[in-house]
Structure formats: C-alpha cells, structure tokens
Amino acid sequence: MLRHRKLLFALAALIPVLAIYVWVRIMPIGEILRLSLHKWDIISKNKPFIGLQNFRELLEDDLFQAALLNTAIIAFGVLLITIPLSLGLAALIYHRTRSRFAGFYETAIFIPHVVSLVPAAMAWKWIFDAKLGPLNAVLMKFGLEPQAWLFDPVLSIICIIVLCSWQALGYAVLIYIVGFKNLPHSLYEAARLDGASAFQAFRFLSIPLLKPITLYVSVVTLVSGFNVYAQAFVLASDSQGAPGRQVRVLVMDMLENSFRNYRIGYAASEAVVLLVIVLILTLIQFSLLREKGGKSQ
Amino acid sequence: MSRTRLTNLLIDIVLFGFCILMITPLALLVSNAFKSPEELLSWPPRLIPANPTIDNLATVLADTPLLSWVLNSLMFAVASTIAILITSSIAGYILGKFRFRILSVIFAIILATAIIPFEVYMIPLYFQVQELGLLDTVPGLLIGYLVMSFGIFLIRQSVIHAIPDELLEAARIDGAGEIWIFFVIVLPLLRGALGALAVLAFFQAWTSFAWPLIVATSRDSYTIEVGLALFQTGYTVDLGKLSAAATVVLIPSVTIFVMLRKNFVEGIAATGLKE
Numbered sequence: 326m327l328r329h330r331k332l333l334f335a336l337a338a339l340i341p342v343l344a345i346y347v348w349v350r351i352m353p354i355g356e357i358l359r360l361s362l363h364k365w366d367i368i369s370k371n372k373p374f375i376g377l378q379n380f381r382e383l384l385e386d387d388l389f390q391a392a393l394l395n396t397a398i399i400a401f402g403v404l405l406i407t408i409p410l411s412l413g414l415a416a417l418i419y420h421r422t423r424s425r426f427a428g429f430y431e432t433a434i435f436i437p438h439v440v441s442l443v444p445a446a447m448a449w450k451w452i453f454d455a456k457l458g459p460l461n462a463v464l465m466k467f468g469l470e471p472q473a474w475l476f477d478p479v480l481s482i483i484c485i486i487v488l489c490s491w492q493a494l495g496y497a498v499l500i501y502i503v504g505f506k507n508l509p510h511s512l513y514e515a516a517r518l519d520g521a522s523a524f525q526a527f528r529f530l531s532i533p534l535l536k537p538i539t540l541y542v543s544v545v546t547l548v549s550g551f552n553v554y555a556q557a558f559v560l561a562s563d564s565q566g567a568p569g570r571q572v573r574v575l576v577m578d579m580l581e582n583s584f585r586n587y588r589i590g591y592a593a594s595e596a597v598v599l600l601v602i603v604l605i606l607t608l609i610q611f612s613l614l615r616e617k618g619g620k621s622q
Numbered sequence: 623m624s625r626t627r628l629t630n631l632l633i634d635i636v637l638f639g640f641c642i643l644m645i646t647p648l649a650l651l652v653s654n655a656f657k658s659p660e661e662l663l664s665w666p667p668r669l670i671p672a673n674p675t676i677d678n679l680a681t682v683l684a685d686t687p688l689l690s691w692v693l694n695s696l697m698f699a700v701a702s703t704i705a706i707l708i709t710s711s712i713a714g715y716i717l718g719k720f721r722f723r724i725l726s727v728i729f730a731i732i733l734a735t736a737i738i739p740f741e742v743y744m745i746p747l748y749f750q751v752q753e754l755g756l757l758d759t760v761p762g763l764l765i766g767y768l769v770m771s772f773g774i775f776l777i778r779q780s781v782i783h784a785i786p787d788e789l790l791e792a793a794r795i796d797g798a799g800e801i802w803i804f805f806v807i808v809l810p811l812l813r814g815a816l817g818a819l820a821v822l823a824f825f826q827a828w829t830s831f832a833w834p835l836i837v838a839t840s841r842d843s844y845t846i847e848v849g850l851a852l853f854q855t856g857y858t859v860d861l862g863k864l865s866a867a868a869t870v871v872l873i874p875s876v877t878i879f880v881m882l883r884k885n886f887v888e889g890i891a892a893t894g895l896k897e
Binding site: 342343417421428432439450452462500549558559579593596599603 | 630633634636637638640641642644645647648650651654662663665666667709712713716717720722724725728731732735737738739740741742743744745746747749750765766768769771794800804825828829831832835836846847850851854861864865868869871872875876879880883886887890891
C-alpha cells in the first residue's frame with residue numbers, strides 16, 4: 326500500500342519534467358531522423374519521403390565534404406594539443422597544490438573556458454590580424470616573415486585550432502586535477518621507496534591510471550570540436566572591409582542549408598551525420614574502457 | 623632539500639609564464655577598449671593605456687543597443703537557470719531515491735540522449751518554437767534551455783550520496799508528506815550541488831551562440847553574443863569600439879566566475895566523477 330503510494334507520488338512529480346524533456350529533447354531528435362529521409366523546403370505543405378537520397382547527395386556535395394574535413398581536422402587538432410598539454414599542466418599544478426599560487430593557476434587557465442565565445446574570438450582575431458595584429462609584429466621582431474593568418478587556407482584552420490584549444494584547455498586541466506586527487510597515494514609512496522623518480526612515477530603510474538580520464542576528456546573535446554561554429558563565424562567574418570577566408574564547418578553548412586537554401590531535409594541529414602559521429606566516438610570510449618576491465622572514473 | 627626547492631621554483635616559473643600567456647589575449651582586449659585610435663596603432667601594445675579614454679565605450683553604447691542585449695542575455699540566462707534547477711532537482715530526487723523498474727528505464731533513456739549535442743536537433747526545435755509563435759522572444763530562447771541532462775545526473779548523484787534513506791523513512795514514519803519531505807528535508811541538503819549546477823546553467827545560457835543566432839532575428843532581441851558577433855562584421859567599426867563592446871561582456875562574466883569559482887569547479891569536477 327505504502328509502496329503503491331510512493332510510486333504514485335514519484336510518477337506525479339516526474340511526469341511534468343518528463344513531458345518537458347520529451348518535448349524539447351526526444352521529439353526534436355526523432356524529428357531530425359525523420360526529416361533526414363524527407364525533402365522539405367519550409368514553404369510547401371508536403372514533405373515527400375525520399376529515402377536515403379539526401380545522404381546520397383551528401384556523398385557528392387563538395388561544400389559538405391569540405392566542411393566535414395575542416396571540422397574533423399579542427400576537432401583532432403584541438404585534441405592533439407589539448408590532451409598532452411593539459412595532462413602536463415595538471416601534473417605540475419597538482420604537484421604545486423600547496424603553493425600560494427595554486428588558486429591563481431587554476432583560475433587563469435580556466436578563465437578562457439568560461440568567458441563568452443564571441444569576445445574571446447574577437448581578441449584572437451585582432452592577435453592574428455595581418456596588419457595590426459601583435460602576432461605578426463612579434464614574428465617581424467624575430468626577423469620572420471609576417472603571415473596572412475586569417476586568409477591563408479591552411480593557416481586559418483590553424484588559427485581556429487589555436488583558439489579552440491585555448492578554450493578547451495581549462496576544462497581538461499580541471500578534470501585531470503580531479504583525477505590526480507583521486508589517485509591512490511600509497512602506490513606513489515611504494516614507487517618512491519623503490520627509488521622511482523617523480524618523472525618515472527608520472528610516466529608509469531599516473532598516465533596508465535588516468536587512462537579513463539584521458540578517454541573521457543578526449544571524447545568531450547572531440548565532440549565539442551565537431552560542434553565548432555562561433556569561433557569560425559567570428560574569425561572568418563569580415564572586419565574593416567577585409568573579409569577573412571571562410572573556414573566552412575559542419576554546423577555552419579547545416580545552418581546555411583536550412584535557413585539560406587531552405588533545404589531542411591538536407592540539413593537534417595547533415596545533423597544525422599554529426600549524430601552518428603558523436604555516437605561512434607562515445608561507443609569507442611565505452612569499448613576502450615571495458616577492454617581495460619576497469620571501472621570508468 | 624634545496625634541489626626540491628629549485629625544482630618547485632622552476633615549476634612555478636613555467637606555470638606562471640603559461641598562465642600569463644593564457645590571459646594575455648583577454649587583458650589586451652580590455653586594454654584596447656580604453657585606447658585612443660592613435661595608441662591602438664602603436665607598437666608594442668601597452669597593457670595600461672597611456673591616455674585612457676572612455677570614448678570607445680560611449681560611442682558603442684550610443685550606436686548599439688548593447689545594454690538591451692546584455693539585458694536579454696541576463697533574462698534568458700536567469701530564467702534558464704531557474705528552470706534547470708527546478709527540473710533537475712525534481713527529476714534527480716525521484717530518480718535517485720525511488721526504486722521502481724520504470725524509473726530505471728526512464729533514467730537510461732535520459733542517459734542515452736544526454737550525449738547528443740544540441741546542434742544535432744536544434745533545427746526541429748526551431749520549428750517547434752515557431753509553431754508556438756515564440757520566435758524572436760526570450761521565452762522562445764528559453765525553450766531550448768529548460769532542461770539539462772547533466773543537471774539531472776548531478777542532482778541524482780548527490781541525492782544518492784548526501785541523503786540517507788533512513789532520514790526519509792524516519793520522516794515518513796513521523797507522518798510527513800512526500801511534498802513536505804522534498805522541500806524541507808531534501809532541498810536544503812542539496813544546497814551545494816544546486817549552487818554548482820546554478821553556475822553551470824547560467825554560463826551555459828550566457829555563452830550560447832548557435833541557438834540564439836537562429837531564434838533571435840531582430841536587432842533588439844539579440845543576446846549579447848549574437849549582437850556582438852554581428853556587430854563585429856560591420857566594416858566601419860574600428861578596433862577600439864569592438865574591444866569596448868567585448869569588454870562590456872567580459873567584465874561581468876569574469877567577475878562572476880572569479881566570485882563563484884569554488885561552485886564552478888565543484889560542478890565541472892562532478893562531470894568527471896560520473897559513475
């Protein structure tokens with residue numbers, strides 16, 4: 326009887342929240358899957374079912390493929406910079422936990438992660454600016470060639486990677502510090518008694534023990550890398566009459582197809598590609614964790 | 623002993639240098655906001671302007687609805703924070719403390735959809751907002767940010783750890799109603815977790831970009847991120863004014879972050895501690 330009343334209360338309390346959740350999450354996710362199989366131009370009433378034709382068209386769409394390639398390069402580029410750098414920084418900060426600067430270190434590294442994307446991207450846009458930017462000025466001081474950072478096809482992608490890594494770093498460092506704090510202390514004592522140096526302990530104890538954290542941070546970094554948009558939007562948009570070279574990214578291509586070309590079904594199929602990428606990354610994370618036989622975090 | 627000291631000093635120097643490097647872009651941006659056009663061109667850039675001026679700021683405030691953009695962002699972020707706190711605390715408590723098969727199924731579904739990024743399903747959500755006639759309004763923006771899957775996990779997690787079953791059973795035996803238990807016993811014990819979640823939720827909405835970009839279409843209803851991004855595309859706008867506008871956005875968010883750093887770190891740290 327009591328159990329019955331508890332279930333009734335639980336459902337009564339949960340149903341309004343659940344209704345919202347279904348309406349703003351489950352329904353649009355279902356709808357994106359459905360739309361990806363249809364042709365719809367917003368204006369017309371009927372949305373004919375066209376099977377996998379949207380996806381077939383994606384295979385021949387140069388703009389989409391450029392966007393996918395750029396996005397993947399950015400995501401993996403950010404990963405390659407962020408993971409080793411954040412692991413090293415977190416180890417150093419954790420080592421200096423008792424230093425009076427520990428709070429400053431954490432704050433300074435974390436601030437780029439919380440400040441709004443657009444002002445931060447604007448700061449970097451000025452740094453990379455070919456004529457006025459401090460980066461070229463520094464290069465010239467050292468007798469190097471100034472570069473057209475935001476106009477060159479390769480360099481502009483590197484600029485976005487730098488900007489995104491600068492933002493992603495704080496989060497990764499923070500998660501790693503938590504990881505370091507949870508490592509078994511006794512193991513390090515034992516290693517020290519056996520004569521292991523601090524570097525050896527880091528290399529042979531910390532790195533393997535932190536593997537679940539590394540996997541988690543990698544997936545989070547990759548997934549947010551695949552969603553890059555604001556950074557490309559700001560760095561590429563024109564300023565002072567000089568348009569930067571547009572680095573086409575996935576979300577940009579998707580929004581252009583839906584709100585400029587009015588091809589909602591086609592844009593939906595791009596969203597489904599993004600969804601599949603995210604799912605694959607998550608599956609890889611889980612299977613690697615299981616392989617280790619360890620608990621995740 | 624002295625060797626450890628030396629190593630520590632070296633580490634401090636490396637970390638210090640790196641931290642300065644990390645905040646330099648933002649520091650220079652703020653400093654540029656107060657420079658005259660001539661000084662902006664001078665090399666090397668000075669961190670403290672020689673002749674600080676508020677002309678840039680005054681022009682920007684006169685030329686753009688910057689303050690109403692800030693206000694829109696603020697209303698959106700506060701409303702989203704409140705909504706997320708309410709939905710997460712209810713769902714987190716129920717899913718954490720009531721053991722029924724159906725609730726486990728519901729939790730598994732939430733868990734499975736949590737990894738799907740917002741960008742994947744924002745286009746259909748846009749049409750749902752359009753059907754309600756809420757495009758270009760703050761409530762329309764809010765619809766995308768009413769719930770946060772991670773918030774539900776965070777609260778469920780702290781409900782399991784911080785609230786013993788015995789406490790709830792004792793209250794029930796004393797004849798307390800379920801609603802009373804939730805408000806008087808459960809919520810006060812979740813203060814820490816709710817504080818952390820509030821900061822995360824606020825910043826999530828405050829820094830959102832793609833969603834407000836498509837939902838808010840008229841100049842007066844932009845959020846600060848969208849307003850700023852479109853403002854900086856105008857070719858007549860110079861660096862000083864851009865920096866001034868960006869500074870108006872940066873200063874409050876950095877201040878709030880430094881004040882609430884502990885809450886923030888707690889919330890972020892919890893993401894790495896999921897079961």
